[in-house]
Amino acid sequence: MEKFTSHTGTALPLRRSNVDTDQIIPAVYLKRVTRTGFEDGLFAAWRNDPEFVANKPEYAGVSILVAGPDFGTGSSREHAVWALMDYGFKVVLSSRFADIFRGNSGKAGLLSVPVEQDVIEQLWDAVEADPTTQVTVDLEARTVTCGDLVAPFQIDDYTRYRLLNGLDDIGITLGHEDDIAAFEATRPGFKPVTL
Amino acid sequence: MGRTLSEKVWDEHVVRSTPGEPDLLYIDLHLIHEVTSPQAFDGLRLAGRRVRRPDLTLATEDHNVPTIDWDKPIADPVSRTQVETLRKNAAEFGVRLHPLGDLDQGIVHVVGPQLGLTQPGMTIVCGDSHTSTHGAFGAIAFGIGTSEVEHVLATQTLMQAKPKTMAVTVNGTLSEGVTAKDLILYLITQTGTGGGQGYIVEYRGEAIEALSMESRMTVCNMSIEWGAKAGLIAPDQTTFDYIEGKPEAPKGAEWDAAVAHWKTLVTDADATFDKEIVIDAADVTPFVTWGTNPGQGAPLGANVPTPSDFEDEQDRIAAEKALEYMGLEAGQPLRSVKVDTVFVGSCTNGRIEDLRLAAEIIKGHKVAEGTRLLVVPGSVRVRLQAMEEGLDKVFIEAGAEWRGAGCSMCLGMNPDTLDPQERSASTSNRNFEGRQGKGGRTHLVSVPVAAATAVKGTLASPADLV
Numbered sequence: 001m002e003k004f005t006s007h008t009g010t011a012l013p014l015r016r017s018n019v020d021t022d023q024i025i026p027a028v029y030l031k032r033v034t035r036t037g038f039e040d041g042l043f044a045a046w047r048n049d050p051e052f053v054a055n056k057p058e059y060a061g062v063s064i065l066v067a068g069p070d071f072g073t074g075s076s077r078e079h080a081v082w083a084l085m086d087y088g089f090k091v092v093l094s095s096r097f098a099d100i101f102r103g104n105s106g107k108a109g110l111l112s113v114p115v116e117q118d119v120i121e122q123l124w125d126a127v128e129a130d131p132t133t134q135v136t137v138d139l140e141a142r143t144v145t146c147g148d149l150v151a152p153f154q155i156d157d158y159t160r161y162r163l164l165n166g167l168d169d170i171g172i173t174l175g176h177e178d179d180i181a182a183f184e185a186t187r188p189g190f191k192p193v194t195l
Numbered sequence: 196m197g198r199t200l201s202e203k204v205w206d207e208h209v210v211r212s213t214p215g216e217p218d219l220l221y222i223d224l225h226l227i228h229e230v231t232s233p234q235a236f237d238g239l240r241l242a243g244r245r246v247r248r249p250d251l252t253l254a255t256e257d258h259n260v261p262t263i264d265w266d267k268p269i270a271d272p273v274s275r276t277q278v279e280t281l282r283k284n285a286a287e288f289g290v291r292l293h294p295l296g297d298l299d300q301g302i303v304h305v306v307g308p309q310l311g312l313t314q315p316g317m318t319i320v321c322g323d324s325h326t327s328t329h330g331a332f333g334a335i336a337f338g339i340g341t342s343e344v345e346h347v348l349a350t351q352t353l354m355q356a357k358p359k360t361m362a363v364t365v366n367g368t369l370s371e372g373v374t375a376k377d378l379i380l381y382l383i384t385q386t387g388t389g390g391g392q393g394y395i396v397e398y399r400g401e402a403i404e405a406l407s408m409e410s411r412m413t414v415c416n417m418s419i420e421w422g423a424k425a426g427l428i429a430p431d432q433t434t435f436d437y438i439e440g441k442p443e444a445p446k447g448a449e450w451d452a453a454v455a456h457w458k459t460l461v462t463d464a465d466a467t468f469d470k471e472i473v474i475d476a477a478d479v480t481p482f483v484t485w486g487t488n489p490g491q492g493a494p495l496g497a498n499v500p501t502p503s504d505f506e507d508e509q510d511r512i513a514a515e516k517a518l519e520y521m522g523l524e525a526g527q528p529l530r531s532v533k534v535d536t537v538f539v540g541s542c543t544n545g546r547i548e549d550l551r552l553a554a555e556i557i558k559g560h561k562v563a564e565g566t567r568l569l570v571v572p573g574s575v576r577v578r579l580q581a582m583e584e585g586l587d588k589v590f591i592e593a594g595a596e597w598r599g600a601g602c603s604m605c606l607g608m609n610p611d612t613l614d615p616q617e618r619s620a621s622t623s624n625r626n627f628e629g630r631q632g633k634g635g636r637t638h639l640v641s642v643p644v645a646a647a648t649a650v651k652g653t654l655a656s657p658a659d660l661v
Contacts, residue, residue, distance in 0.1 A: 016516075017509045018388055018488045022627040027608035031259065031273040033233035033280045045629050069509060070389045073422065073488070074625060075606075076324040077231065078340035096389050099424050100324060104340035156356060158216050169342070170242070173350045176211055176219060180247075180352055183210040183221050190445040190453035191223055192312050194291045195250040 001109045003166035007090045008136040009063035012054055013124040019067055020074035021101065025083040027075075038079055039086035058131035065092045066123045066135075072101025072112075081108045091137045093144065095120055106159045107169065113137055115144055119151040139164060197463025199360045200429050201395040204335045204460065208318045210352055217354040223317040223334075225347045226303045227254040227290065229281040230608070231322030235345035236284040246288040248351045253312065254285050254292040257302045261610050262571050262598035265295050274609065288348075301574020301600040304328040304542040308412065309576055311441025315430035315457040320347060325542045325624065327418040330427035331411035332434055333460050335395065337425040358424045359469040361394040362462075365402035367476040372657060374552075375410035376544060376622065376641035378402070379417040380482040382474065384492045391423030394470065397462060398428050402476035408437040409548040416543045417624050420489040429461045481656045483529055484626045484639040486517035491626075493529065495644060495656055501525040520628055521636050522616065529654050532638070536619045537568045537649040538631075539642060540598075541605040544622035545573030549642045550581045554589040556646035556657050561594050563652030568595035569611065571603040595649070607632045620648040 029041025046052040053059060065084065071094035072080060081104045084092065092110065095117040105112040126146055127133045136145040139160060144151045162169070173180075198206070211219040225248075232254070239245070246252060259274040269275040278295070285292035293299040299306060304325055307313040315333035320326060324338035343353055369378060383390075398414055406414070411428050418426030435454055438444045445453040484492040485499050491514065493500065502514040502525065518525060523532065539545075539553050550572060562568045570590045572578035578600055581587055587597045604611040605623040613619055613635025622645050626637040638654065647655040 015512075017513050018490075020488065020625075020627045022606075022625065022630050026629050026633070027258070027606045028633075030230050030608065031271075031277050033237075033277055035234045035237065045633060070387075070422075073388050074324065074419075074627060076322055076326075076338035076340055078234075078322075078342060081340070096392065098389070098422060099392060100338055100340060100419075104342065107340060107342035156217075158354075158356075169354060170244070170346050170349045173219065173346065173352055173354065179211045179219070180221070180350060184351075187221075188452065188456065190449040190456070191317070192314060192443045192445070193250040194224075194253045194312065194443075195289075 001166045001168060004109065004111055004139055004163045006136065006138040006140060007063065008134055009090065010061060010132060011064035011066050011123060011127045011135045012059050012062040013127050014053060014065060014067040015124060017068035018070045018073060021072055021077050021080040022074055024072070024080040025077065030077055030079050035082065036086060038083040042083040042087045061088070063088055063090045064135050064137065065089050066120055066127065067092060067094045068120070069095045069117060071097050073098040076100045078104040078108060081105045081110050085110050093120060093123065106163065109163065111137060111139060111163065113144060113153045115151050115153050119144065119149070122149055197466035199462040199466045199468060200333060200397050200460055201335060201360055201427060204316050204318070205357060207316065217356040219352050220318060220355045221352055222320055222347050223251060224307070224312055224319045225252045226307055226319065226321035226326065227252060227344070228257050228303050228323065229277045230258045231341050232284065232344055233277065233280045234341050235348055236288065238345040239348055244349045246290060246348045249289040251351060252290045253307070254281060254290050255300055255303050255306050256281060256295050258602045258606065258608050260295050260601040262601050262603050265599045298575055301577065302542045302545060302602055304416070305546060305573035305577065308332070309441065309574060311438055311444035314438060314453070315434060316460050320353065324419045325416050327423070327426050328412050328416040328542055330415040330418065330425050331408060333427055333430035333457065335425055335427060338419065358395045359393055361391065361396045361470040361472065362468040363396055363398050363472045363474065364400040365398065365474045365476050366400050367402060368405065369402050369476045369479060372643055373479050373481060374641045374643060375406055375413040377482040378479050379414050380484065380489065380492045380639060381479045383417065383421045383489045386421045386472070388420065388488050388490045389422045391418065391421040394423050396423045396426045398426060403428055404431065407548060408433055409546045412546070413543055417489065420624060430457045481641060481644050483644060483654055485521065485523060485529060486514065487520055487626055487628050489624070489626060489639060491517055492639070495529055495654060497529060499523045499525055499527045499529060532654045533618070533652060534566060534620045534638070534648050534654060535617045536613060537566065537645050538571070538604040538619055538621040538623060539569065539645050540571030540573065540603050541623035542573060543624045544642050545571060545577065547577050547580050549622065550577065550586050551584070552642045553646045554586040556643055557593045557595070557650065558589050560650040560660065562649050566649060566652045568593070568649040569598060569604060570595050571598040572600050574600045604631050606630060620645050620654060
């Protein structure tokens with residue numbers, strides 16, 4: 001996983017709440033067995049509409065998504081995170097994320113940043129008024145900056161540490177192999193096995 | 196101080212706990228299907244890792260599989276590749292697989308419980324958000340993404356921050372004809388899709404205790420639809436009776452030891468929850484959704500809401516967008532909504548009790564002209580049980596399509612989909628835009644409402660058939 005310290009880029013204003021993972025990428029796009037190439041499925045239904053904000057030329061090259069509340073609800077598909085990353089997003093901002101989506105994004109290296117809805121509104125206004133507006137998300141300082149706006153955000157220390165250092169979770173866990181083996185030795189015999 | 200049920204189960208699975216880090220949690224059962232696993236197995240191969248505990252892992256094919264012609268090769272080459280990839284991976288890594296055509300194939304959340312692999316006090320994960328279904332047995336069960344699937348395959352553990360606890364207490368008795376599905380749809384409209392976010396929820400109270408195991412699974416299944424990490428119900432005699440005798444259930448002395456332990460899995464009288472919600476079961480009536488998220492629901496007897504009635508601006512905008520997508524008029528009675536397709540099935544309502552209930556209502560009636568009814572058992576065993584009871588004949592005589600086992604029309608990933616603007620009444624769990632096929636319009640309903648709607652051709656309850 002790539003290290004994430006700070007990112008500055010232009011932002012896409014997505015004025016919608018409850019953007020579920022079926023909207024982010026419909027199931028029909030989940031059939032690939034590879035890890036990349038999901039950008040064509042991103043917001044697939046909406047991208048047929050020339051008026052959809054992501055289709056507007058002034059928002060080409062965006063890397064920060066500013067979305068309404070309850071982003072990433074529904075299915076556990078990590079393909080939603082991959083599709084956003086494959087499209088070029090590094091950061092998603094919303095006032096509330098679904099748990100599984102937020103967990104998946106932290107594992108895959110997409111930074112999901114919770115900020116108050118009034119911050120979202122200010123960002124929407126700013127990037128709609130001027131799509132070239134630069135937004136900075138600083139993971140070290142835990143702040144979102146846009147012009148005069150400086151908004152702090154919360155992220156748990158452990159996820160932040162992993163993202164800052166680009167660490168592989170499995171490698172870390174396998175470092176605790178002895179603990180896992182010791183735990184397994186104490187499991188009750190009545191617990192089921194599949195083989 | 197006492198502990199809640201979920202805290203007890205959590206504590207029993209902590210391998211390692213360090214301040215400032217998530218707990219390392221042991222996973223008792225890892226369920227796998229074809230959609231969210233291929234990249235995880237690829238990751239193992241690239242890193243030269245093995246599956247740590249194939250004996251705690253079970254795979255089945257469900258999302259992509261057709262529900263007709265399942266004995267022939269899958270027609271869609273991309274779906275076929277995904278299913279074949281699962282078969283290759285299961286063989287290479289020594290994982291037990293129930294493929295299409297196998298007696299134990301079916302939706303992963305139907306298969307686990309029917310095999311007796313889902314038991315109280317376990318931790319169960321799957322790369323599927325409806326893993327919460329297994330919480331009905333008093334297990335902590337939740338959906339994970341593909342990175343976590345790989346993590347569990349490699350280590351049989353997960354790093355997890357301990358969620359907060361919530362109790363949803365349902366007092367009183369559900370009225371005649373009101374089901375667990377109505378209860379959970381009602382609850383979601385009260386909390387919104389984010390109301391459970393960050394919590395493990397324990398459903399409790401008289402109305403929950405009175406539910407069968409299969410109805411409890413329906414409630415827990417939709418925990419994710421109001422954002423909860425997981426939902427669970429304390430195991431009791433209903434639970435033990437359901438598990439006893441299942442193929443993978445403990446036997447003999449192991450059974451006694453297991454039950455003795457399971458009986459300790461209740462919330463202590465002096466335990467406290469971080470949040471509590473209390474519902475009166477008498478307030479719950481047959482419930483349907485009118486919008487494009489599961490929180491946009493109303494009693495069947497109500498009218499389609501008027502967006503300007505919503506105080507919250509985001510809710511108002513969401514309602515406007517939903518009505519436009521759904522092709523509904525504000526103020527229109529829900530009972531006047533004409534339905535093209537009725538789907539009975541899914542991990543929410545595709546078990547034998549659901550099929551029995553549907554058959555009981557449909558018996559002696561015909562599916563309405565211009566409406567089609569798809570009945571899709573959740574697993575091959577459910578299908579065979581239904582046929583043994585003659586339910587298939589009831590459905591076929593009524594003019595329904597009697598299908599093979601799988602996720603089917605729940606998610607638009609296999610041949611069973613809605614056409615653009617086709618309208619369904621569906622016993623599944625999600626009414627998102629395009630969920631059942633691009634442009635499709637979904638109303639989430641209970642099994643009785645689905646069956647009655649199939650007969651009337653418009654959203655209806657069994658009371659409308661007399």
